[in-house]
Amino acid sequence: MDYRTYLRQYPDSNGYYGEFGGVHLPPELVPAFEEITEAYNTICHSAQFISELRRIRKQFQGRPTPVYHCERLSGKIGTCQIYLKREDLNHTGAHKLNHCMGEGLLARYMGKKRIIAETGAGQHGVALATAAAFFGLECEVHMGEVDIAKQAPNVTRMKMLGAKVVPVSHGLKSLKEAVDSAFESYLKNYRDSIYCIGSVVGPHPFPQMVRDFQMCIGEEAREQFLEMTGILPDAVCACVGGGSNSAGMFAPFLNDPVKIYGVEPLGKGTQLGQHAASITYGEKGVLHGFESIMLKDKDGEPAPVHSIASGLDYPSVGPEHAFWHQQGRVNYVTATDDEAVDAFFKLSRYEGIIPALESSHAIAYAMKLAREMKTGAILVNCSGRGDKDVDYVAEHYGYGDDHTFKD
Ligand SMILES: *Cc1c(COP(=O)(O)O)cnc(C)c1O
Helix, strand or coil, X not given: CCHHHHHHHCCCCCXXXXXXXXXXXXXXXXXXXXXXXXXXXXXXXXXXXXXXXXXXXXXXXXXXXXXXECHHHHHHHCCCEEEEEEHHHCHHHECHHHHXXXXXXXXXXXXXXXXXXXXXXXXXXXXXXXXXXXXXXXXXXXXXXXXXXXXXXXXHHHHHCCCEEEEECCXXXXXHHHHHHHHHHHHHHCCCEEECCCCCCCCCCHHHHHHHHHCHHHHXXXXXXXXXXXXXXXXXXXXXXXXXXXXXXXXXXXXXXXXXXXXXXXXXXXXXXXXXXXXXXCEEEEECCEEEEECECCCCCECCCCCCCHHXXXXXXXXXXXXXXXXXXXXXXXXXXXXXXXXXXXXXXXXXXXXXXXXXXXXXXXXXXXXXXXXXXXXXXXXXXXXXXXXXXXXXXXXXXXXXXXX
16 A cells, blocks of 8 residues: 555544544634635645645755765664754754745635744744745744743744744743643634644644645655665654654655654653653643643643653644554654763764754664664654754753763
8 A cells, every 4th residue: 555545544534543633622713723624625736736835845945855874873883774864954954844834835825914823942933934934924923931031042033034922921831821822812813814833733634734744754755765775764763742753754654664663752761740752651632632642640631741852842742643653553662861962962973963952862762773773774854953952962961072972
């Protein structure tokens, strides 16, 4: 079965991947999401939409991004070969722009004048503000006051790109409150606005739409790897926060004889509150309008989470990942903060590529896997560049000089 056959079957017409997904929203918000579903289902088949998105990817984003063979890193470990899909070279330095440009183009086709979103660490906000500037749309990003203080450079970037950053000052003043605030604004403004979610999460059609827009990663990488080596990789690997870069990487390989690994952040350890490994330690539940696997506290509320990578600290995961996990098609594994930092230093020193701390989780697991596999090849998605993380790493871990390079 071609993976396109799978794509036609999942999600079903109600937005479900097996028992996960759907639309779990207050009734007054349902029509707004139905409008988006209808528009997307029409537009994604339009030749004009597809060719315009293709042109944007090539001329504005710099796609296709290359696949790169990490010969020095692989050699330090053994004989298994590690390859990177270089999403760090996508415009703005990460994969997030792939779906933001798609969502922006959809907004323009729907005749909307404004895009509304929330952001945690500010990465999604910056990518969306970039798309809004490109399309000439207004952009309203809701952000908790705590996050605004922590992520000053991203707030500056958003403002520079012309976005309006709306500070959220109630509750914990963080991501959850920002989501509520953005939903509220969308409810008031949905006639002339569109809501843009930052990963393969949220109510249908976002998990599907974001996956489809991110699938350029896996489609390009599969073709590029085949062209470089003549065969498919033995394993494919990506980090999983909400699950967008991994879903885009994995989907085109679903029906290939390739092992697939989704790497979740194990943070400081296995205790609740120390990590954000939602599939590994979570249970079924509903959060932010969709049903999936999530981390809950003893009262059944979303549990506090931690990861050194702010893009990975989300207490749930896209419903399609929950489905792939249940089907046994994708192996969900973990990497700790320390393992991610080790990979961050090694890729920087051995290859001249400073990866995002999020991506470093995937690289850390690939290094472990390479040691076990001994032969063959692993294709890893390097979801973003680490410029945003160098100050934090230097302050807490130094420069890698006295780093114990174990290999
Ligand atoms: C946001 C982010 C992630 C995590 O998001 P997913 O939806 O799980 O892909 C990973 N890497 C980078 C560089 C990010 O900015």
